[in-house]
Structure formats: structure tokens, C-alpha cells
Amino acid sequence: MKIKKYSGEEVQFDQEKLIRSLMASGTTREIALEVINEITPKLYEGISSRKIFRLAFQRLKNRSKATAARYNLKSGIKALGPAGFYFEKFIARIFELEGYQARTNVFVEGRCISHELDVVIKNGNHVAMAECKFHSNQEIKTDVKVPMYILSRFNDVNQKRYDFFSGGSDMISKCWLVTNNKFTTDALDFANCVGLSLMSWDYPEGESLRDRINKFNVYPITCLTTLTMAEKEILLMQDVLTVYDLMHFGKAFSVLKLSQSRMKNVKQECTQLLNR
Secondary structure (H helix, E strand, C coil), rough: EECCCCCCCCCEECHHHHHHHHHHHCCCHHHHHHHHHHHHHHHCECCCCCCHHHHHHHHHHHHHHHHHHHHHHHHHHCCCCCCCHHHHHHHHHHHHHCCEEEEEEEEHHHCEEEEEEEEEEEECEEEEEEEEEEECCCCCCECCCHHHHHHHHHHHCCEEEEEECCCCCCCEEEEEEECCCCCEEEEEHHHHHHHCCCEEECCCCCCHHHHHHHHHCCEEHHCCCCCHHHHHHHHHHHCCCCCCHHCCCCCCCCCEEECHHHHHHHHHHHHHHCCC
């Protein structure tokens, strides 16, 4: 049976790939097989991968909302758009959990022109810039033109000193390129050749964006299944980016004005995510 991907390309349905995807959300292979058995009667020639995701997502949600939220993680990251402003703040939050100081949307004067840096991070005496390439279409890959462009920006700012963090004169010595999707092979080869550090949804293995999110349990509120998109947008505008923020920072829940029963459901899902 062939299915249609987000890009419109038709490929052979790979049941084992779907099983791995379901298990990556934290469920067991047994439950993954149960989900597949339940959705199989609804599959047909030419069905979209988006439809298959929705079917599997609903079956997971019936079993565990937290598991469904993890399965929904990539879509949750995509919902930090459309411009990517919240994605940049989310990436800064991840670096902070790794021990860095972080600032977003920093304006600097390079040797040739001025620049707005998406994220600036510092750990000890080491300062780096992190440029974020956000895609709202899950099928688009970051191609080689992007690291080439980022390298030129890095070369324009890496010989000057800046006061990014109070108490010091900082020189940028490293550059990251981060995307919520994937890199093309040429982009990977070029960036590795010139020394750019990369992070994508699935790269590098063991330290990818997905790996880091699961390692630190730093789930974006946009992956939650118990909130509407409008409610998530309200929270994002209040700088409540993550599930941890929602559970621990002050009056995050008060701005939503949820009923007691809904609040209980949201908190239960959040707690299960954070206690994975």
C-alpha cells in the first residue's frame, strides 16, 4: 500500500517505521502494535501520512495523553511558528538547561554590516551565536545555502568584542545552526567541513533536538493535548513556553480561566510529561 507524504510524494507504507515512531513517544511495542491493529481497517491506498498520524495520535490519546503529547512533539515544535520567534526562545531555554547563559534577538555591529543574532550563549569564557532556521512545513530541509550564509555572518562578527552579558567583553568563537526539521547531505558536509555546530530534529545522533527535549523533559506547551491552540497562544504571549513553565511559574494558569475539571486534566498531563 502506498501513502502520500506531506510533500506529495508517494511511498510504500512502512509499518515498522510507524512502530518506531510510536515507541519513540514512550509507549511499548505491544501498545504500538495495538494502535496499528486498530487503525489498519481505516487505511487505504493513497492515504496521507498526515491522516495516519491523526489516527494513531487519537488512539494514543485514548490511552495516555502524555504519550500522545510526546508523539505530537514535532507538530508541537512546528506550532512555535509561523515566524519562529518562539522557536528561538525555546532553543535558548534548552541551552540554559545545559548550563549556558542565553539571550535572544541580539543586535550587533559587525566589521561590515549590522546583524540581529537569534541566540547568543555563554558558558564560562566561551561565547557562541546560534542561528535558528524554522520551517512550518515538516518536509522542507535546510539546504547548503543556509550554512554558507550563516558562516559569512559569523565571519563578520567573530573578530570584535561585545558586551552580551554584564561584566565582560565577549568574543564570539563558535557558531551553531539549529533547525526544527532536517539538513540536506550537502548542508551537513559543508557545515562539518567549516566547523559549524549543527542541531536538527534528528541530528546529531544522541544530541539532536528531539534527544535534548526528552533528556531535559523540556516539552513545549504546544504539544499538550488538553489545551486549545488559542489557549496555547495566550500562554506563549505570556512567555510561558514549556510545560515546566506552566506548572511552576506564578500565575500561568490564571490567565487561561479554565474550569476546575479542565485544569485538573491539564495538570495531570503536564505532571506525567515532567515525570517521565
